[in-house]
Amino acid sequence: MKKLDKLIIKSFIGPFVATFFITLFVLVMQFFWLWIDDFVGKGLDAVTILKFIWYQSAVLIPLALPLAVLLSSLMTFGNLGESFELVAIKSAGISLLRFMRPLVFVSLLISLGAFLFANYIIPVATLKSRTMLADIVLAKPAFDIKEGVFYDKLDRFAIKIGKKEKDDSTIRDVIVFENNYSGGGLQDNFVVAKDGVMKPSPDKRFLDIVFKDGWRYQERGSRSDSSTEYIRLGFKEYKMQLDISSFNFKASDDSSNRNNERVLSMRQLDIAIDSMTRFANLEIDRYRSSMRNNFSLLMYKDSVVKGVVIPDSVLNFKKNNDAFRGLDSITGRAVSTLTDKAKTPSDSTVRKKDSAGSTALAGSSKRIRNSKSRQAAALKKPDTVAAATTPAAARALKKDSAARRDSAALAKRKLEANTITAFLPDSAQLNLTERAIGNINIAKDNASINLGSIQEQEKSIRRYKIEWHKKIVLALACFLMFMIGAPLGSIIRKGGLGTPMIFAIIFFLVFYFSSNTGEKMAKEGSLTPFSGMWLSTFILTPIGAFLTYKAMRDSNLFNKEFYNRLKRKMQDALRKKQQRLKTKQKTA
Template identity: 40%
Template sequence: MKKLDKLIIKTFLGPFVATFFVTLFVLIMQFLWKYIDDLVGKGLDTTVIIQLIAYTSATLVTLALPLAVLLSSIMTFGNLGESFELVALKSAGISLLRFIRPLLVICTIIAIGAFLFANYVIPVANLQAKSLLWDITNAKPAFNIKAGVFYKDIPGYTIKVAQKDKDNQTIHQVIIFDHSTGGGDKIITAEKGQMVLTANKRFLYFILENGWRYEERGNRGFTVPPDMIRFGFKKYSKAFDLSAFAFNRLNMDLFASNQQMLNVRQLDQAIDSLQKVEATYGKTMRAYVSSRYTFSKWKDSAWVKNAPPLKVKEFEDIIPMDQRRNVLERAEQTVREGLSALETPAKDYEDRHGVILMHKVEWQRKFTLAAACIVMFLIGAPLGSIIRKGGLGTPLVFAVIFFVIFNVFFMIGEKMARSGVMMTWSGMWLSNIVLLPIAAFLIYKAMNDSQLFNKEFYFRIIQTVKKFLQRFKRQPTTT
């Protein structure tokens, strides 16, 4: 490795590491903003939040790498261009392609690492993150009784307190509606009380003072009304089971068959199995049609191809007048029965085919995002040498523009691939296919010292056009 290669690699690695973590942080913030309503108010432990962020960060690595490569390559070559180091290198006879060759090798290594990470790490991280997020979103909010509001989250109870003291334990004017199993509703009222939570947070005790307990005894719906019983108390203890508020983890094996939790080898096996099942639908439908509609046996025969077209008038002449109505009704009934019998298998076939497409999309994604690192570098390197602006301002603007273009075409291609409008490989590679000609154009312009983003270049063009228009106006008009 020559000193020039070491210089350019050292100049690139610093901005790459910094922009990668900044990009990853922005993507994580976007994730938290999306699911903030499901996370707040659940009483989750800090370890659960840290686990969710860690697993989610791992799933976003392959999406952050292309943007980090694009931004860091623009910054690297922009800084070199701004300090006239690129001019010095070109004057020494070193071409741009020779200059970016070591970084192209580094980006290829990054792309291979991104594929390996997507193939072996992200499936495990997806399994942990998706299952944990499912448990969090389905968990009940933390126990929190507010003054003046009916609280109904405890199964079988409705609680209302008129006032809570600052210690968050003393409550006043308590009403408890007990409609749990075991007969009629029970109502408990008290002037004040204390809320005491056990150490394991499994049970909540209401220690009430100076109140009444109302209860109906007897069966409703009969002619004899039920008995109303009232008990007065000076001190009464009521226990509530809070097991429904506990954060429980489901078995992660329930999510393991999802396509996002599989690597390339497992996806190949799943696709092969699904295609074998899909093939049975075609055999079943062909057997059903051939057994009920015998004319399908001759659909490919030469007699059908060379037979003269049968007119409706000739068909009606074959059937006697008194049997024509009966024949048409039976034909219509047969067609209707066939449609109803084939609707369910057709719907099942469509659903299974959609699952196959999703597996193929996930298979292509592992290669697409890895290749995007190289495509983004081929855009960023010549773009930075053309704009010749370092720092974070101008490179960030161009990086966001091209990343938005990449992301838009990536989502459009993925949606088309999932719906079957495009082939899975063409849909998933659509963003890279669109950006590759742009990369080739920028490389060509950079090798020829283009002034594509030079303000003075466009200023001179505008001045030339103005002079031309002024000369055109000064010319005398002939009548």
């Protein structure tokens, strides 16, 4: 490794470590500021608080690393530019990219470490911190009795202390009320004492109270019985033990949070996404199958129109029902056609028909011929709806040949559509209509229920995909922030924490808000998980390339003198233009 590479790496490591811990501290304090109300008054010991801070700090490391890399790279190259070391290096013929090369490898190593940390360490730390946070939020406030106020946080007990000495154990003018006392048939129970000593047990599960010089009041008997006994007992010393174990912090099992997407590695996320996707597809197929079952009659409609044989159950229903004898001519034609297609009788069977059967067959043939003639006439006539309109409308319809053709086609479609119900009596048609309406209502309800279920599954899949991309995006952000900070520092040429901090906050806010916006849009379904999570990368990558291009050409992008010169040139040009206009006006 050359001395120049060692110089730039040493110049970078110091600010990076310092800014990393400062950034991490700020993020942890910001988290505690949001949850401070749930931590205060819970009586948490130092070990529990330190353990929670340890886990939460690990969770916030992927967010602190990009800001630390950005700020440290700005400070490093700003210091080199401010002390003219960067100018000396460039004058020696070393380009900016060659000078940045060792830190490029360092930033890539930081990105790789951030990815491995986010994939293997962060899930465990997130699981522990979320479980501890839930336990802390649900924990009861610490046991603390104030003077002159009844403390009723204990189960079945209320305690009032007139005065508490400085040692926090000696108490004066004590009243203890016990409600719903279940032992010995007693009702309410009072203890009144002048003095007492109150100390928790070594394991802090019980509160031992020793009363001195007092009275104990009891009521013996049932609450529903008016003949109860009133008992008063005086004592010199009376001991009572209260259960305060519910006030102690209890660590619960973390199994309830193990299915959360934030506690899974990328491999586990892939398995979960694949399982949920297959389950969602099965749900969609099941719903499609149920919809086909609800509208099974549509298959028969297509069969009638296309000439496919109607099922035997339908034909047998027609044959055995006397109500079909009164069908009109259209019905007779349809049923005769379907019957001929379903079952064609042999010649011998026809010859064996008796005279009554021949007469019935002849009558049926006559009705069929009449039906065909009426159908042909109906197809030639204009639509009955059009004929029923006003005379003026009828004359207009006759003049329009296209309208007459449309009416004929409409009548033909109506005739074909009626063939599905043509062989049914009126009562059966009404029953069929009612059943169809019922099936439609059921299908609507099922559609709304299944749609909500499918949408929830798709939302869960999007959340898991978002977390998968987030692990890569946050790791890559470290390298991206370096490619912004290094050229920007060489342009502004300001070291320290002042100017670099301002630019670092600006670009980090752009990264933070674009990441959150993309994540929210991806969760809502407005963007795909890929587009939403990589939105910040798509925004900042051109900025980094532009700044690198400007830095390689010694741009005056953030040089105050450059903008002052540009302002003076614009003012001079504007002044000359005004003078030319005045000269033209005078000559005119």
